[in-house]
Amino acid sequence: MPFLETEGLGKSFGDTVVLREISLAVEEGETLVLLGPSGSGKTTLLRLIAGFETADRGEVLLKGRSVGRLAPAERNFGMVFQHYALFPHLSVGENVAFGLESRRVGARAVRDRVERALAQVDLAGLADRRIDAISGGQQQRVALARALAPEPEVLLLDEPLSNLDPELRERTRQELASTLARIGITTVWVTHEQEEAFDVGTRVALLHQGGLEQVGRPEDLYRRPATPFAAAFVGRASVLRGRLAGGETAQIEVSARDPVLLSVQAVGPAENGPVDVYVRPEAWEVVESARIGRSFSAEVLSRRFAGRENLVRLQLDSGTEVEVATERDLAPGEKVAIQVRADAARPVAFAVLRDEQ
Secondary structure, eight states: OOSEEEEEEEEEETTEEEEEEEEEEEOTTOEEEEEOOTTSSHHHHHHHHHTSSOOSEEEEEETTEEOTTSOGGGTTEEEEOSSOOOOTTSBHHHHHHTTTGGGTOOHHHHHHHHHHHHHHTTOTTOTTSBGGGSOHHHHHHHHHHHHHTTOOSEEEEESTTTTSOHHHHHHHHHHHHHHHHHHTOEEEEEESOHHHHHHHOSEEEEEETTEEEEEEOHHHHHHSOSSHHHHHHSSOOEEEEEEEEETTEEEEESSSSOEEEEEOEEESOOOSEEEEEEEOGGGEEEESSOOTTTOEEEEEEEEEEETTEEEEEEEETTSOEEEEEESSOOOTTOEEEEEEOTTTHHHHEEEEEOOOO
16 A cells, blocks of 8 residues: 555646646655646645645545545645745744644653754754854755654655755755655655756656656656657657658658668557657767668757767758767767667657647
8 A cells, every 4th residue: 555645636726727637656765756847737736735725636645544634734744845934033943843832742852853853854963053054955954854843754845956056956955865765754846857856756757737647767757758748858859750660660751762760669659650759869879971771961060068978969961950969079060970879779769659730
């Protein structure tokens, strides 16, 4: 039995459907990340789980029991908001303790819980520090400690890193992921950042226009997208137009007489017909010369250094632009030939049926 479940959750605001029958299962101790673009419904889903919104239909279950009629405070869920809502006139410890008194926790128990929660987020000894005297990353961990102090069964985080600058966000993300793994608390985390979702999520639930597109491990979403939206949204990819010629072969027209055949993984209906083929940058390789039926001739448009590899933007003879990850130093204007790596085609190239109308 899953630790936390949503069964057919649906929500509308007026005539606008925000969530459409979302069913998810979260195992005890795992971190499930709700990923999607703005307006996909991920924050609304989190608020339904927390009890801040009421579902039009469906259930929220904790260990098999419905909590849908319970107020937020009665669900024993901890919540970390996008804006930490820390009180600047209170100390770190007083912020963490805030709300415990209303739960009829004695003074000594409050002190013990505050000390334990601060230790869990590596802030032991900072209880007397002023909020404005600690860093943004430490403030984020104070908000996490406050959510952990009541000893919740589930932790909910709504875009917890969005207020941090990029460098601090990455460091804090790693610290949070390590803390959650060490504590072992069941967590639902909302973000629109793919890197963040892949870094912290045991599994990722991808939402789009109020519907659930795919749920799986980060590598599953990247290498085996289940829908056209998942193929396009997750990771980087160039899109080539062609026709599915049969089985796992897509025919890409370079010219009327020189088609290139690619071995691809079909996403959605695997019917012969017009397709968009998504190719990850690392799936391409630069070759010495073009081979009829195997490779594309192209011209280098730009190059961007990205650490171990260069991200190079090329224009094919057909006019289509693609992005290639390569260790070679290619200069704008240079003529090259590229092809999809034989050992990489299946996990990083996908054919998606296209409606030509």
